[in-house]
Amino acid sequence: MAEIHIDHVVKRYGSNTIINELSLQIRHGEFFTLLGPSGCGKTTLLRMIAGFIIPDEGRLFLDKEDITYLPAHKRETGMVFQDYALFPDKTVFDNVAYGLRVRKVSSSEIKKKVSYILERVELGGMAERYPAELSGGQRQRVALARALVIEPRVLLMDEPLSNLDAKLRIQMRQVIRELQQESNITAIFVTHDQEEALSMSDRIALLRQGRIDQLDTPEAMYATPRTAYAADFIGAANLIDTLGVHVEADHTTVSIAGGHIMVNNPPPSGQVLLAARPENITLHTQAQAGSIPAQVVARQYLGTKTAYSLKLSDGKQIIADVAAALDPHLSAGSSVNLSFSPECRLVEA
Numbered sequence: 001m002a003e004i005h006i007d008h009v010v011k012r013y014g015s016n017t018i019i020n021e022l023s024l025q026i027r028h029g030e031f032f033t034l035l036g037p038s039g040c041g042k043t044t045l046l047r048m049i050a051g052f053i054i055p056d057e058g059r060l061f062l063d064k065e066d067i068t069y070l071p072a073h074k075r076e077t078g079m080v081f082q083d084y085a086l087f088p089d090k091t092v093f094d095n096v097a098y099g100l101r102v103r104k105v106s107s108s109e110i111k112k113k114v115s116y117i118l119e120r121v122e123l124g125g126m127a128e129r130y131p132a133e134l135s136g137g138q139r140q141r142v143a144l145a146r147a148l149v150i151e152p153r154v155l156l157m158d159e160p161l162s163n164l165d166a167k168l169r170i171q172m173r174q175v176i177r178e179l180q181q182e183s184n185i186t187a188i189f190v191t192h193d194q195e196e197a198l199s200m201s202d203r204i205a206l207l208r209q210g211r212i213d214q215l216d217t218p219e220a221m222y223a224t225p226r227t228a229y230a231a232d233f234i235g236a237a238n239l240i241d242t243l244g245v246h247v248e249a250d251h252t253t254v255s256i257a258g259g260h261i262m263v264n265n266p267p268p269s270g271q272v273l274l275a276a277r278p279e280n281i282t283l284h285t286q287a288q289a290g291s292i293p294a295q296v297v298a299r300q301y302l303g304t305k306t307a308y309s310l311k312l313s314d315g316k317q318i319i320a321d322v323a324a325a326l327d328p329h330l331s332a333g334s335s336v337n338l339s340f341s342p343e344c345r346l347v348e349a
Contacts, residue, residue, distance in 0.1 A: 002062065002153035002186040003028050004049060009058030011044055011210075018044045019055070020210035026188065031180055033189045033197045036207035036233070042190045043158055045207075049188060050156050051075050062153065073102075075154075078147030082159040084139050086131045092118070092142050093127040099150040117145045120179060137168045141175070148179060155180060155187040161196060173200050194234050198222060206230055226268065227348040231275035238281070238318035240274040245346065252346065257314035258292040261340040271349040280341035281320035283308060285328055291337035294318075296330045310336065 004026040011019040019041045026032045034042040047053040049060060051072030059068045067075055078099075086095050093114055100110045118124050121141040131139055140160060147155055157176070161169045177200050180187045191197055197204050198218040206213045206221065206229075214221060214230045225231035228239050244255035251262045254274055263274070284291055297309040297317060306327040308320045320338065322328070330336060 004154065004186065004188075005061040006045075006049075007059045007061070009045075009048060009055040009060065011041075011048065011053065011055050018210055019048070021058075022211060023058075024205060024212065024215070026186060027202075028186055029184050030202045031177065031187045031189065031200060033191060033201040033204045034207060035191060035194065035197045035204050037192055040207040041210040042192075042207050046156055046158055046188060046190050049154070050077055050079055076152055077154045077156050078150055078152035080140075080143045080147045080155070080157040080160045082162055084131075084143040084160075086139060086142055086146075088131050091128050091130055092123060092134070095131070095142055096146045096149050099146060103150065113149050114145075117149045120148075120182075121145045121175065136164050137172060140164060140172060144176065144179065148183060151183075152185060155183075155185050157187065157189045159190055159192070161191070161193075169196070176200070198234070204234075206233060223343070224265070225275060225345060225347055228273050228275065231345065231347050236278055236319065238274075238276045238278065239347075240276060240312075240316060240318065241314075242272055242274055242346070245272065251342065254346065256292070257312045257316060258294070259290070261290065261292070261344070262342055263340075263344050263346055264342045265345055267346045268348045272346045273349050274340075274344055275347045276318065276340055276344040278307065278319045278321040280344050281318070282339045282341075283320055283322055283328060283330070284337040284339065285330070287337050288339055291339045294336050294338050296332055296334040296336055298332055299330060301327075308336075310338065 006024040008021050008023050009019055010021055034045060036042050044053060048055055051070060059066055096114045097110050100113060118127055121144060123141055161172055164172060201218050203217055204221050205215045208229055214226050221234050225234060231237040232239060240256050242254050242256060245267045246253040247266050251264060252266055254261050254263055256274060294310040294312050297311050300307045304324055305321045306324060309317055310320055311317050
């Protein structure tokens, strides 16, 4: 088992608080993602779990063992760094074997384990090559193999795909996820890329200024954001000022510029905004019951869809996505009517 419990950890650098009273439980065998923009604290938190950084306050537990002050090399974790951190003067085989040699594993067992893991990451024929002879994707696989070959209880990954091109990133997502599931180990993945987080994770913690803004499954994070920050960071969202909110038995009526719409969720406390995904806004060339008038600002063809930039009556600009097959091909300046799906959400401002 490898459950991680983080209990009210704090990390400061001078007067700057990077991690602020953060508590979190990560389950055994879970692919858990720490998501957020630069400076939100995700890498600092990962490095605290790894043992490279000691918290100023709070405790960290691996299962029931307090590892807060346990040295990094005793934590039974494997780490994949953003820059891969391979030894340039060692072959692929020797890079992967390094951790096993440090652990005094026999030569025969090292050969067996390294050969197996290189086959799993599709580098079986490259054992004698050096990092400089490999592509970015191949170097990333070596780093992953090196972390996995020691059979860690926890696999830690700090933005490991950020240096790859778009097509290779998609391929490597699947490789990493398959290896993690096959090994049945707990994995913690740091990224600023919401698509990576949505496609790979069992659960996501969205960080904001050293705290968790929302902790949820990918599906719930996208469909039911609780804050404007979450709605805007996880997928594109139009954040629209509300002029009034009326809660009824089975729905909530929201007043926005130009009219009223209905949504499924009641409002959170405090100031609220309407979060409307572009795919949850429908364009009509004729007025519809409950539709809201708008004007086309710009049209952008994107292959499978067309994105329309639209201006509401109060001047607020929003984006609506239309499937390419249903595109009405409206030009800038055209009048249009908008309907909003009840799946739009009221969120904390």
